[in-house]
Amino acid sequence: MCSQDRPALKTENCKLNPVLLDALRQKKKTIAVIGLGYVGLPLALAFARQFRVIGYDISAERVALMQQGEDPSRELSADAFVGTDIRFTANPDDLRHAHFFIIAVPTPIDDYKVPDLRFLQRASDEVGRALKPGDYVIYESTVYPGCTEDDCLPILEQTSGLRLGPDFKLGYSPERINPGDKARTLVDILKVVSGSDAGAANVIAAVYGRIIRAGIYTAPSIKVAEAAKVIENTQRDLNISLMNELAIIFDRMGIDTHEVIRAASTKWNFLPFTPGLVGGHCIGIDPYYLLYKARQLGYDPQVIHSGRRINDAMPAYVATKLLQKLLQHGKNPRQTKVLIMGLTFKENVSDIRNSRVADLVQELMNYSISVHLVDPHASPNEVARSYRMTLLDTPSAQYDAVIVAVGHDVYKSLDIAYFRSLMNGSPILLDLKGLYTLNGETDIDYWRL
Incomplete structure (x- = not known):
């Protein structure tokens, strides 16, 4: 049925556009996915198991890798490319052969935290040149x-x-890809769709319904679907900002924030968010899009802006905390060496976009602290290109402090003895993800958010 009131709509009985749908199913017409990053590539490959697909990206280097069955983002294995009917290209002229265009390009912010629509505008122009009745x-x-x-x-x-x-x-x-999540993949996450009219919405729902097992929800308008996406990440941003602010308060009280969360979680309706650095291309970016639009309309959001301000300030807070500890142990910051473990925006992914760990590195360097950086998932070339920082293959030794900034699985099995072996006298361990527990060890200065 085609009710807007049901969370997972079935489209089989809707009055659709049989000409387009049949042509796509019979591969007489083609789907094009524009932008083959963390969102676009999994989507293109999923569609290519049902339809004929053109995968377009402006990076010829990335396209060359995908043509060899390699995901430049290192999220998908070579098996994901097997059995797909897809042609990868960096030539926008090839888009003229498509009839169903899906644009999945990045939407970042600029240095002033204003939405940067250049990728979206370029993609719209390229699709416009290929558009047909x-x-x-x-x-x-x-x-x-x-x-x-x-x-x-x-x-x-x-x-x-x-x-x-x-x-x-x-x-x-709106995309709902969750990088690093091997259980809830694209096809297992309910998909929200919308269209410029009811007929368009039904066709779009039917096409996506061919690949999404979890079901389709048809929003009543494009604006509602846009708003739903942006508040998903804004809500999470605000929840984490509350935990970060609580962590600052509890630290001054000498209370372990994670123990507080563990105790509060015994109540059934408590949401166990945890403090940490908030980066990435979603949670750390999307609220600024809503802030921008609200201010255009003459309203200055207070809660959303406060949450962003708190989360943006966390790298400086952590750097200050480490500086205090170094001084407490009689260590001159100009003569100290610190190891940071983890640079990606979240655990078990290679994505370094909008990494708040990079901000933490810069904050420490402002104190003339020597910083070494390791991450088993990040690309050294991308780190050098994006942040002008060097990613080491392995840590050395004789560090004055170690900061575990990202909760990669490979870090979870480490013990306090390992960290002690990396450091010199008066070792300091900052555990930003709350991964470890001291078992009576008193010779290490341990702190977590």
């Missing part, structure tokens, strides 16, 4: 409510010379 364009990139229709649609219409409605259809389906 009867085509569909669906956006998956996270944006503020109204962006698809107010910012992207005019580019599509101007570049193509076509009009929304009589000539082509528009949709928005």
Whole structure:
């Protein structure tokens, strides 16, 4: 049935566009996925098991790797490429062969924390040049409510010379990829879709429904779907900011925040969020899109902005805490060497975008502290290119302090003896993820958020 009120809509009995659907199923028409990163590549490969797909990315280097069955983001194995009908390309002219376009490009912020829509605008222009009567364009990139229709649609219409409605259809389906999660993959996460009209929404739901096992939820409008995505990450950002603020307060009281959370979690409706550095391309970015749009409308959000301010300040807070401990142990910061373990934005992924650990490194370097950096998942070349930092293969020894910044699985099995072996006299261990427990050891200064 096609009710908007049900969380998982079935589309089989909806009045659809049989010409387009049949043509896609019979591979007479093609789906194009624009932007083959953490979101676009898994989506393109999933569709390519049912349909004929063009995978387009502006990076010829990334495309060359994918043509060899290798995921540049190192999220997918070579098996994910097997049995797929997909052609990878860096030539935008190849998009002219497609009829159902899905745009999944990055939507970052600039140095002033203002939405940077350049990737989205370029993708809209390239799709507009390939757009034909009867085509569909669906956006998956996270944006503020109204962006698809107010910012992207005019580019599509101007570049193509076509009009929304009589000539082509528009949709928005927020991505819900969870990098590093091997249990809840793309096809196992309920998918929200929306369209420029009811018929468009039904067609989009039907196409996505061919690959999403968890079901399809059809939002009543594109703006609702955009807003739903941006508040998912804003809510999580605010919850973590509360835990970070509580961690600061409890630290002054001499109370272990993780023990407080463990005790509070015995109540059934307590949400056990934990403190930490909030980076990545979603939680640390998306709230700024909502802030930007709200201010455009004359409203200055207080709660959202406060949460962002707290989370953005955490690298400086951790650096100050380490400086205090170094001084307490009689160590001159200018003569100390610190090891930071983990740089990626979350555990068990290779994504280093918007890494708050990089900010922590910079904060420590501002105190003239020598910093060594290791991460088993990050690419040394990407780290050098993005942050101008050197990623070591292995730690050395004689560190004055060690900071475990990311909860990679390989770090969880380490014990206090391992960290003691890396450090000199008066060892200091900062455990930002709360991975370890002291078992009576008194010769190590241990601190966690």
